[in-house]
Amino acid sequence: MNLLTQPFPASIAIYVLTSAESIKKDPLIDYGGETLVDIGVILLAIGLVITVKIISPRVEHAILLAIFLSLALMGFFLIR
Numbered sequence: 863m864n865l866l867t868q869p870f871p872a873s874i875a876i877y878v879l880t881s882a883e884s885i886k887k888d889p890l891i892d893y894g895g896e897t898l899v900d901i902g903v904i905l906l907a908i909g910l911v912i913t914v915k916i917i918s919p920r921v922e923h924a925i926l927l928a929i930f931l932s933l934a935l936m937g938f939f940l941i942r
Contacts, residue, residue, distance in 0.1 A: 914922045 914925060
């Protein structure tokens with residue numbers, strides 16, 4: 863019995879189609895707000911880089927070291 867060649871039951875097809883439609887039209891998700899948050903994060907990162915460049919190269923090295931160590935620890939705990 864090959865499940866891939868059998869016809870798809872209509873009740874399951876209707877359920878799949880209606881659930882996919884409801885996900886796209888969820889009134890609780892503000893998609894414009896998601897875009898605004900993404901732009902804000904990018905601008906914040908650019909502002910942070912500019913501020914650190916102005917302050918001191920030593921601070922820049924310290925921040926880069928902290929980011930690298932944080933990523934290494936996250937990777938270690940996620941792999942483990």
